[in-house]
Amino acid sequence: MGQRFNDDRRQEILKKINNYINDNNFPPSIREISKMMNVVSSxxxxxxxNRLIKDGYLKKQGNRSRALEITPKGLEMIGESSVDNNLIPVIGTVAAGQPITAEEDIEGYFPLPEDISYPSDELFMLKIQGNSMIGIGINDGDEIIVHRQNSANNGQIVVxxxxxxxxxxxxxYQEDDHIRLHPENESMEDLIYPTVTILGVVISLYRPVLF
Structure with missing residues (x-):
């Protein structure tokens, strides 16, 4: 690769990946990237x-073939704003089993689906960890789109x-003097708290392509 991998080459690759994501709502595979770049070998x-990941322009989630995300640094490289109205910030992992600490560090951005009417600055995206919501089809590894709000109606799925x-x-569920958080998994019990802070209501689900 050597001297040929300069900023112009980085921009070319990142722009093609970004255009693919915008057109398809999921990232390209390595094989598709090789076709886009007109290189014979995958x-x-x-x-x-891997060089773009090492340099902080791309991020890869897990070992799936379609797991690439363009980082804020990568978006800046190609002249895209990280607060683009068509991009939802991805904020790491949240538990759907045992709760885990949530850190609001933006890890990347996801294209705003056309069928979601909320503006992207009212949304964020999280990756699910655990199986407590499998009864309604939210599985370990799925990614959820969440509308930011500090209140919810009984029965809504919340973060x-x-x-x-x-x-x-x-x-x-708000019940008398406590909050009940109900897992959609028959093997798990409800969680009871005197109070919780609602971060948002789940409005959509994205399941990364597995092949």
């Missing part, structure tokens, strides 16, 4: 991608922050 495309500053995804 290993060459993989080398380009809630507990008194221990841990975030979890559950069905919300």
């Amino acid at each position: 290993s060459t495309a993989a080398t380009y991608v 809630a922050m507990t008194e221990d500053n841990e975030a979890t995804v559950k069905r919300f």
Whole structure:
């Protein structure tokens, strides 16, 4: 790769990946990147991608073939604003089993689906960890789109922050003097808290392509 991998080459690859994501709502595979770059070997495309990941322009989630995200640094490289009205910030992982600490560090951006009417600055995206919501089809590894709001109606699926500053995804119920967070998994019990902080209501689900 050597001297040929300069800023112009980085921009070219990042723009093609970004255009693919905007057109398809999911990232390209390494094989598709090699076609976009007109290189014969997929290993060459993989080398380009790994270099972009190392340099902080791309981020890869897990070992799936379609797991690339363009970082804020990468978006800046190609002249795209990280607060683009068509991009939803991706904020790491949230538990749908045992709660885990939520850290609002933006890890990347996801194209705003056409069928969602909310503006992107009212939304964020999280990756699910755990199986407590499998009864309604939210599985471990799925990604959810959440509308930012600090209140919810009984029965809505929420991202809630507990008194221990841990975030979890559950069905919300306000009952008398406590909050009940209900897992959609028959093997798990409800979580009872005197109070929680609602971070948002789940409005959509994205399941990354597995092949």
